[in-house]
Amino acid sequence: MSSLPADYMEFVHISKQFPGVLALDDVNFSVPQGSVRALVGENGAGKSTLLKILSGAHPPTTGHIRIADREMAFEDTTSAIDAGVAVIYQELQLVPELSIAENIYLGHLPAGSMFIDYRQLWDKAFENMRMVGLGDVSPKVRVGRLSIGQRQMVEIAKALTRNAGIIAFDEPTSSLSSRETDVLFGIIRQLREQNKTIFYVSHRLEEIFEICDSVTVFRDGRHVATRRTMEGLTRDMIVKDMVGREIVDIYHYHPRPHGEAALKVEDVTGPGLASPVSFEVRKGEIIGCFGLVGAGRTELMRILFGAAPRRSGNVEVFGRTVDVKAPADAIRAGIMLCPEDRKKEGVIPGLSIQENTNISARRHHLRMGFLDKRWEYDNVMEKIRALAIKTPSQRQLARNLSGGNQQKVVLARWLAEKIKVILLDEPTRGIDVGAKSEIYDIIYRLAGEGIGVVAVSSELPEVMGISDRILVFSEGELVADVPRAEATQEKILSLALPQESKKHFRGEEI
Ligand SMILES: Nc1ncnc2c1ncn2[C@@H]1O[C@H](COP(=O)(O)OP(=O)(O)OP(=O)(O)O)[C@@H](O)[C@H]1O
Ligand SMILES: [Mg+2]
Incomplete structure (x- = not known):
């Protein structure tokens, strides 16, 4: 047989x-x-x-x-x-x-x-x-x-x-x-x-x-x-x-009121940028940055955060010029960056979730120079809940978390800071569909609290799903600033393609 x-x-x-x-x-x-x-x-x-x-x-x-x-x-x-x-x-x-x-x-x-x-x-x-x-x-x-x-x-x-x-x-x-x-x-x-x-x-x-x-x-x-x-x-x-359940709309975008300029970037140049960049993010606004990998978005975020040198141009936070030479200057000015390479610049594997989450913002919560144990515990528990971090305890070492949950811990650290402007580089990389939706909710909440949000993403549906306006980058240049109502997949993608392929895309002869 x-x-x-x-x-x-x-x-x-x-x-x-x-x-x-x-x-x-x-x-x-x-x-x-x-x-x-x-x-x-x-x-x-x-x-x-x-x-x-x-x-x-x-x-x-x-x-x-x-x-x-x-x-x-x-x-x-x-x-x-x-x-x-x-x-x-x-x-x-x-x-x-x-x-x-x-x-x-x-x-x-x-x-x-x-x-x-x-x-x-x-x-x-x-x-x-x-x-x-x-x-x-x-x-x-x-x-x-x-x-x-x-x-x-x-x-x-x-x-x-x-x-x-x-x-x-x-x-x-x-x-x-x-x-x-x-x-x-x-x-x-x-x-x-x-x-x-x-x-x-x-x-x-x-x-x-x-x-x-x-x-x-x-x-x-x-x-x-x-x-x-x-x-x-x-x-x-x-x-x-x-x-285990149906997810109908992971973006559930809804418009928010926008106020004065939270971040104003004028003629900024630096490594990775082919020409000066200018744009504005208003209070409560979410700006999406789309481009193919290598289009200059990450470089721009690093320059704004002081992690890469700014060669020229001017940056204002709520009407005040800020001279950002190093990340510490940016943090003092209220500009936060959640970096793309969270493995290298983010999670500290040998520390617990609680330490990783509080390590940066705790300086605002000291009690006569000592750690505020209550705040430390409440903050980490709130972040574990809000970001649905999967762990048996807040004392778990970061290295024992799954890849996506480590990403969430890094996000948790920056969310605990006092922020005026947040730069999020690929905020949902490695995050599952359900949890993405939770991260979008947090982004909306930050914007709702009056923070200016800049989110870099290589996923076009995500950029289109959450942004009020979309900045399109191509080959180191900011090539377009498209309001949500005018954004279509075809339009954004064709703007983002490098010159050579653009001709191809339109069916023209090269
Ligand atoms: N060395 C370890 N010690 C303790 N717990 C661990 C260890 N490695 C993994 N875990 C736990 O086992 C579970 C499964 O983790 P795993 O890394 O396999 O998830 P995953 O499906 O790959 O998730 P992701 O999509 O986030 O990468 C998680 O709860 C994680 O925290
Ligand atoms: Mg994994």
């Missing part, structure tokens, strides 16, 4: 207990070869934990993984690598001080003599770098000098050199430009053709419809559904599986 061929790999009764948190609860599902399986779920649902078990970084509390017909007990990362598993983590694992080539071969340098054959190392590394679109960078360059997107590509090149049969990507596109994302999707399609088993974690559902063949949904550590085909599947169905 022959039965149906079993799927190539299977998670069998996997559970993972952390102190106070059951991260995975009896997870069972299987995946065929030659296909891309999406893993989706809210922040803290257990996606990264499952991949860490797959990679041998964490042992499961119960259960095992079956690959082909072998039961695997991944006790460490080496045994997972030997079994042909490569996981590209949410937090990149590269060593900034080493070169790209050394990073790619870290742990499996090509054997030869007692000495490393650098010529061979560079050549082989370069082959894989070309595949991931890094053909114009030298393999000798230190990883510390690369952009986040480029580092992500180095991680992928590293997985490719291992020739793994199972490859998992944990939110790979959250720091990639749209061109880099296209390159990545090209690679994933090739891997699928080579009959590999691929896992793809993302909060961007459009990507899942573009690249995945099937979807597994997690909620609170439990496997809630596996959809074995994308046929007939809608975005709303996935969201409903994820959050």
